[in-house]
Amino acid sequence: MTLESVLHPPLEPYRSGRLAVDELHTLYWEACGNPAGIPVVFLHGGPGAGISPKSRRFFDAGKYHIILFDQRGSGRSTPLGETHANTTQLLIEDIERLRALMGIAQWLVFGGSWGSTLALAYAQAHPARCLGLVLRGIWLGSEAEIHWWLYGVRNFFPREWEAFSAHVPEGERGDLLGAYTRRMTSPDLAVRHAAAEAWRQYEGACLYLRPEASGAATSGTGVAEAVSVGLLEAHYFRHQAFLHAGQLLQGMPRIAHLPGFIVHGRYDVICPVRYAHALADAWPGVQLKVVADAGHSSHEPGIAAELCWATDRFAETGRLD
Numbered sequence: 001m002t003l004e005s006v007l008h009p010p011l012e013p014y015r016s017g018r019l020a021v022d023e024l025h026t027l028y029w030e031a032c033g034n035p036a037g038i039p040v041v042f043l044h045g046g047p048g049a050g051i052s053p054k055s056r057r058f059f060d061a062g063k064y065h066i067i068l069f070d071q072r073g074s075g076r077s078t079p080l081g082e083t084h085a086n087t088t089q090l091l092i093e094d095i096e097r098l099r100a101l102m103g104i105a106q107w108l109v110f111g112g113s114w115g116s117t118l119a120l121a122y123a124q125a126h127p128a129r130c131l132g133l134v135l136r137g138i139w140l141g142s143e144a145e146i147h148w149w150l151y152g153v154r155n156f157f158p159r160e161w162e163a164f165s166a167h168v169p170e171g172e173r174g175d176l177l178g179a180y181t182r183r184m185t186s187p188d189l190a191v192r193h194a195a196a197e198a199w200r201q202y203e204g205a206c207l208y209l210r211p212e213a214s215g216a217a218t219s220g221t222g223v224a225e226a227v228s229v230g231l232l233e234a235h236y237f238r239h240q241a242f243l244h245a246g247q248l249l250q251g252m253p254r255i256a257h258l259p260g261f262i263v264h265g266r267y268d269v270i271c272p273v274r275y276a277h278a279l280a281d282a283w284p285g286v287q288l289k290v291v292a293d294a295g296h297s298s299h300e301p302g303i304a305a306e307l308c309w310a311t312d313r314f315a316e317t318g319r320l321d
Contacts, residue, residue: 006304043112134314148272196223
């Protein structure tokens with residue numbers, strides 16, 4: 001099984017545009033597939049990662065009306081890497097603006113990693129606008145999860161973590177988040193770029209079950225994009241994703257009636273699988289699929305196959321179990 005063999009065929013947007021959401025931020029969006037099909041919104045990860053052509057391919061283009069966009073500060077949205085006026089609550093408002101622009105009453109919500117966080121927060125804020133949720137690589141935005149990313153990953157990728165921590169002086173390594181934030185906001189362009197590259201290399205090396213596949217995670221990304229991802233991830237980490245402690249699990253009664261599908265890699269060290277189980281425990285009737293031979297990336301064939309199964313299943317039956 002390969003990634004190409006499980007994804008739907010490549011497709012191009014039939015329409016795209018830009019949506020000004022305030023005086024500072026303008027979002028890039030695109031619409032693909034069948035305008036008369038089932039509406040679905042794709043929420044990318046990061047924060048800051050942006051969408052890509054492969055993002056469109058988790059859906060049958062004949063059956064879905066696929067809406068994708070780059071979140072504030074991400075991808076082709078402007079200004080790139082901007083943290084001002086960039087919060088979870090504002091992103092939720094942006095999703096609603098995009099839904100209204102498209103004239104969509106309800107849609108399926110699809111998100112992975114940080115996108116799963118945003119999908120849950122959006123659905124809990126606007127449950128009547130959701131047909132269901134397809135989620136991957138669950139991240140609930142807790143302090144424990146942030147600390148794990150910064151320090152716990154060293155248990156599985158010790159050399160990669162050592163390189164990540166060695167980018168800052170030993171006296172600053174007790175607060176890696178603060179140390180990297182200072183460097184990625186430095187007025188010195190070279191300092192910003194070097195910190196962002198170290199951040200990218202660390203994260204990219206840990207995405208896949210098989211480390212030899214990790215090169216694909218870091219290739220093809222420009223310096224500006226790397227800085228924006230690092231800045232936005234650090235920004236959201238510093239504010240615990242702009243969620244109060246336990247918010248997403250506590251809010252599950254608001255969406256427990258919605259069909260849901262969760263896929264998570266057994267060996268996901270970016271977002272440990274225990275949090276997928278915690279979410280499933282709070283969501284009666286949800287389908288949780290743990291892929292035995294996968295890590296975190298949606299581009300691992302086992303993860304991609306389950307995501308495509310879920311969207312195909314929903315298109316055929318309106319169910320996710």
